[in-house]
Amino acid sequence: MDELPVVVAGAGPIGLAAAAHLVERGLRPVVLEAGPQAGAAVAQWRHVRLFSRWSELVDPAARRLLEQAGWRAPDPDGYPTGEQWAAEYLVPLAEALGAHVRVNARVVGVARRGRDLVVDAGRDSEPLTVHVEGGERIAARAVIDATGTWGGPNPLGGDGLPATGEREAADRIGYRVPDVVGEQGRYAGRRIAVAGSGHSALTALVALTALAERHPGTKITWLLRRGAVGAVFGGGDADQLPARGALGLRARAAVQAGHVEVVTGFRTAAVERDGERLVLVSEDGHRLDPVDEVVALTGFRPDHSWLSEVRLDLDPVLRAPVRLAPMVDPNAHSCGTVRPHGAEQLRHPEPGVYLVGMKSYGRAPTFLALTGYEQVRSVAAEIAGDHEAAAEVGLTLPETGVCGGSGAFDVEPASPGGCCAAPRVLTLAAPGARP
Numbered sequence: 001m002d003e004l005p006v007v008v009a010g011a012g013p014i015g016l017a018a019a020a021h022l023v024e025r026g027l028r029p030v031v032l033e034a035g036p037q038a039g040a041a042v043a044q045w046r047h048v049r050l051f052s053r054w055s056e057l058v059d060p061a062a063r064r065l066l067e068q069a070g071w072r073a074p075d076p077d078g079y080p081t082g083e084q085w086a087a088e089y090l091v092p093l094a095e096a097l098g099a100h101v102r103v104n105a106r107v108v109g110v111a112r113r114g115r116d117l118v119v120d121a122g123r124d125s126e127p128l129t130v131h132v133e134g135g136e137r138i139a140a141r142a143v144i145d146a147t148g149t150w151g152g153p154n155p156l157g158g159d160g161l162p163a164t165g166e167r168e169a170a171d172r173i174g175y176r177v178p179d180v181v182g183e184q185g186r187y188a189g190r191r192i193a194v195a196g197s198g199h200s201a202l203t204a205l206v207a208l209t210a211l212a213e214r215h216p217g218t219k220i221t222w223l224l225r226r227g228a229v230g231a232v233f234g235g236g237d238a239d240q241l242p243a244r245g246a247l248g249l250r251a252r253a254a255v256q257a258g259h260v261e262v263v264t265g266f267r268t269a270a271v272e273r274d275g276e277r278l279v280l281v282s283e284d285g286h287r288l289d290p291v292d293e294v295v296a297l298t299g300f301r302p303d304h305s306w307l308s309e310v311r312l313d314l315d316p317v318l319r320a321p322v323r324l325a326p327m328v329d330p331n332a333h334s335c336g337t338v339r340p341h342g343a344e345q346l347r348h349p350e351p352g353v354y355l356v357g358m359k360s361y362g363r364a365p366t367f368l369a370l371t372g373y374e375q376v377r378s379v380a381a382e383i384a385g386d387h388e389a390a391a392e393v394g395l396t397l398p399e400t401g402v403c404g405g406s407g408a409f410d411v412e413p414a415s416p417g418g419c420c421a422a423p424r425v426l427t428l429a430a431p432g433a434r435p
């Protein structure tokens, strides 16, 4: 089996880093990317600026490979956009990996050769078989699933399922941070409801506020499931990721300046049509004024459907590997308090199968690229048989006020303010304003 390749599903930052580590260890990766380019998911949020610096976004093994190919590293203190992360790092990295990376190759299944989920015999001795869209099958000694969660945005519905009428209103609901420059016609001068409390929602509020300043008819309503704004704006100046702290401060300023109407305790139950507009209705029957557009930024969830024939051990709540889940539970951990972890925490009953990167966190929103780079260093060492290096995990992550209990990117866990407070329109006083 040792002569077989290690299949890496997904050529995002973590899948490509996995490939770089495998190459360094003399193993043969085959990276299969569903999209038309490396970093296909990152390229879709090209207009969003990352809150991490370049120095926190380049994997060490990838850097060594790139430097051999003559790559010039960007300014380590600069903050790239998604477009720059893809164009200046991920695409060159895929080029340096050469024939190891294949695009337009979607993985649609993984199984133990000739054995379905139920069969015990041969799970240690038979290779894995990776099914690629179009019919190709690849025998593999191990499979690293780095397919992320970008393809699985959570619905608007407060109970995690689509709200009544949500699917029918899909033409007016966006599930990604809007590109208010590229899609100006869609948002300028319109009434927009933004749902969510994570980094993406704050990014959207700041961008839409800037649009509203240029196009005065633009009205923004911010919907929070929680009963109070609480820690939504994050760590501010205390955030060890300064760009992220600054985003929270800008979002707070936009709300305090009255550009954004805040409705707390709003858990969407239905989306109704009112002519060309949409009316959002909460679980307790509260109806909002009609809006033209809804931006639902309520988090992402992993897709395990194509892993149905391999034996995974997933946490019932987060859908993360069961040993990792308590370490990344957003109710208890911020990005900075996630302990370093590797192959041991990521293993499953199915030998040789690992979920890494954003997908490994399941529904937990606190994933950072640095964490993923350490995961794949350890997993590559484990697959190569270097158990000592695999076990020696080490990583210091920046502490942020944003992740702690409030949801880093987009998730709203049951949290401060409670799950069930009645909808309330809030006004936030500006600093120094009289109560």
Ligand SMILES: Cc1cc2nc3c(=O)[nH]c(=O)nc-3n(C[C@H](O)[C@H](O)[C@H](O)COP(=O)(O)OP(=O)(O)OC[C@H]3O[C@@H](n4cnc5c(N)ncnc54)[C@H](O)[C@@H]3O)c2cc1C
Binding pocket: 009, 010, 011, 012, 013, 014, 015, 032, 033, 034, 035, 038, 039, 040, 041, 042, 045, 048, 049, 050, 051, 052, 105, 106, 107, 108, 146, 147, 148, 149, 150, 151, 177, 200, 356, 357, 358, 359, 367, 368, 369, 370, 372, 409
């Ligand atoms: C808007 C936004 C901003 C972020 N900012 C930061 C930040 O500042 N700092 C930070 O550390 N982290 C940040 N993150 C979190 C995280 O680092 C990124 O999401 C990162 O892209 C995750 O890398 P990944 O490789 O796990 O997944 P992805 O980047 O999602 O890559 C997965 C790849 O797999 C492909 N794929 C999907 N399904 C299949 C399939 N079945 N077969 C083959 N290929 C498939 C996709 O096309 C994609 O290219 C941010 C995330 C978002 C969404």
